[in-house]
Amino acid sequence: MYATTLRCVFCGTDYPLTHRGSCTLCARPGEENALHETLGVQYDLAALKRQLDREELARRPAGLWRYHELLPVVDPTFRIDLGAGGTRLVRLTRISEAVAGSRLLMKVEGSNPSGSFKDRPIGVAASVALEQGARGLACLTSGNIGSAMAAIAAKAGVSSLVMLLGAAGLADQEASVNVEKYVQISAYGAEVVTPMGNLGQLYALADRIEAELGWSFLHNVQAYQTDGDKTTAFEICEQLGWQAPAAVFVPTGTGTNLFGLWQGFVLFKELGFIDTLPRMYAVQPMGAASLVAAWEAHQAIPSVLERIEPNLAPPISHRVSGYHAYKAMQESGGGAVAVADADMFAAMKDLASYEGIYAEMASAAALAGIRSALALDLLETEEIRQGSIVGILTSHGLKNSLALTQIFPPQTKVEGTLEALHSYLELKKVELKK
């Protein structure tokens, strides 16, 4: 075991690995603020350097547990393996920016077992929780965390409870839940409820579930979720021939994934596996962009938004993003951009129709963010042409297809004859010209 302590990136306080919840000096339970997810897992770097090298890692099968020394699970029997990780890093070739010479790559996280990147953070956090004695698993989610957790719980043979919301930031705005995710979570056998109340009230409920039932509420082991997110960064570096990209664009709600990726790049550099670090960019939907507002105001601790505006990306619609993400953007020389629904839709459609990658709208935000950064001249020409610009496509498009039935109307019924088909195609051609 190479993990040593949990350390607050804001105040520097260390906690034992069994600590639950946030840094007690920085955040109060139940209160929404940007200092809730400041804990990160520390490792014994000297021991890791003696134990691990690039050749050893390269010999192992792909996936989350390829990096087990860099993850905090001690007993191999608790490393629950659904086959998470080992996803493709795809170079775009047909969308206009790629044709114009930009070196754009997408990390396709929708091909994880439950269809989203959450199989990494939840895979690690749930494994730690069960190793530390949890009797069941619980979470509060707009869907992807719930799907990942319910799948892990099924494989581990423990009970799970999913509190499903339309979007975390919309806890008390009565947004409807994502039907595909509800069905997927239910299929894995989890109990699914939609609790009524504001987020503070729901976190208080979560604490009681943990204290009185002995279940692990996964928000309380946030540091271990972040730790699982590191593996995405490890894979990207390996896939680029042990090099970091020039910049990474991450669809960002709370900011945990962005911070986890950054920790992964930093750890690989500290171990001597890569020489440089990427710039980290957060991409948020307009109307739910607390990190973008904070970045523009040079305010390291983002403020909680009064309300968030409904948009096409509920998974990344939170009232506040974390200080940890701001810090990663700042340390890396990156930034934050906000994208409109139309930009996310165009990115989703282009990824699917030019590159054959069907991503959830909140994931396609990554490409929309890259486009926004290119338009705003945030990236150097050399970075765009020589380095690699990586977008994290966090989840699969099938996660949220029903919401798009207004945009893609039902298909036309055509008589089964060549003449009728011909007339239809002629008609389409006329329509397309308009």
Ligand SMILES: [Zn+2]
């Ligand atoms: Zn602290």
